[in-house]
Each structure stands twice: as structure tokens, then as C-alpha cells.
Amino acid sequence: MRHRALAGLLVGAVMLFAACSSSGATAVPSAVAPSPAASTAASTPAAGGAACSQSASAGQVAVTIKDFTFGPADIQAKVGDVITFTNNDSAPHTATLDDGTCTTGTISPNSSDGLTFTAAGTYPFHCKIHSSMKGTITIS
Numbered sequence: 001m002r003h004r005a006l007a008g009l010l011v012g013a014v015m016l017f018a019a020c021s022s023s024g025a026t027a028v029p030s031a032v033a034p035s036p037a038a039s040t041a042a043s044t045p046a047a048g049g050a051a052c053s054q055s056a057s058a059g060q061v062a063v064t065i066k067d068f069t070f071g072p073a074d075i076q077a078k079v080g081d082v083i084t085f086t087n088n089d090s091a092p093h094t095a096t097l098d099d100g101t102c103t104t105g106t107i108s109p110n111s112s113d114g115l116t117f118t119a120a121g122t123y124p125f126h127c128k129i130h131s132s133m134k135g136t137i138t139i140s
């Protein structure tokens with residue numbers, strides 16, 4: 001019994017060592033690949049569409065929509081910031097990611113809505129109602 005347990009430990013240790021030492025050089029067989037989900041999540045933030053969500057709470061980054069233009073159109077924010085879009089036009093607008101993963105609600109004149117991101121990246125967006133309204137959100 002005691003020897004069996006020891007042998008099991010040894011095998012486990014060897015397998016761990018093998019997995020560690022080979023992970024950088026060659027492809028590890030999928031059965032022992034260490035948490036592939038973690039690496040894909042880091043390199044492709046938009047995968048699964050969960051990088052962004054709508055948020056109505058008070059934002060750290062303010063964007064004004066006026067004369068059918070996002071101001072600024074080039075938006076810089078950090079992970080976790082709420083980007084609040086305030087509509088100063090007489091027409092309704094949205095801020096919708098080009099990849100369709102998330103959108104504000106329809107923002108009526110003199111109201112606002114926001115987006116918040118969980119991953120760094122560059123996210124082109126537009127207004128769903130007026131396709132000529134475009135911008136880019138850069139999350140660091």
C-alpha cells in the first residue's frame with residue numbers, strides 16, 4: 001500500500017514536470033494541456049462576446065453626441081470604466097459595437113446610457129440608427 005501511494009505520487013510529479021517543461025517548446029497533447037481557456041481569454045478579448053456590457057451608472061468617461069457625431073469619436077478608457085454617452089441631439093442614437101457583442105439602449109434626446117468593458121482592446125462602434133455615425137473605443 002505504502003509503495004503504491006509513493007509510486008502514484010512520483011508519476012504525478014513526473015507528469016507535472018513534463019507538462020511544465022514542454023509547454024513552451026512544443027504543443028502539449030490536449031489531454032494534459034494546462035488551462036487552455038486562460039490563454040485564449042487573454043489573447044482574444046471579444047471571444048464569446050462578454051468583453052462589454054451596458055451600464056447606466058455614472059460614468060468615468062463622458063462622450064457627448066451632438067450633430068450626429070460622437071464627441072470624441074476616439075474614446076480612451078480603462079477596463080472597468082463606464083463610458084457614458086449623452087445625447088444632445090433631437091434624434092435618438094445608440095453606441096453599438098461593430099462586432100455586435102454589445103450596445104447601449106436607444107438613447108433619447110437629453111438622456112444618456114453607458115458601456116463598460118472587462119478586457120483591453122480596440123472596439124469600433126457605430127450608431128445603429130445612423131450608420132454614418134462611427135467611432136472607436138480603446139480600452140487599456
Ligand SMILES: [Cu+2]
Binds near residue numbers: 130
Ligand atoms: Cu444616431
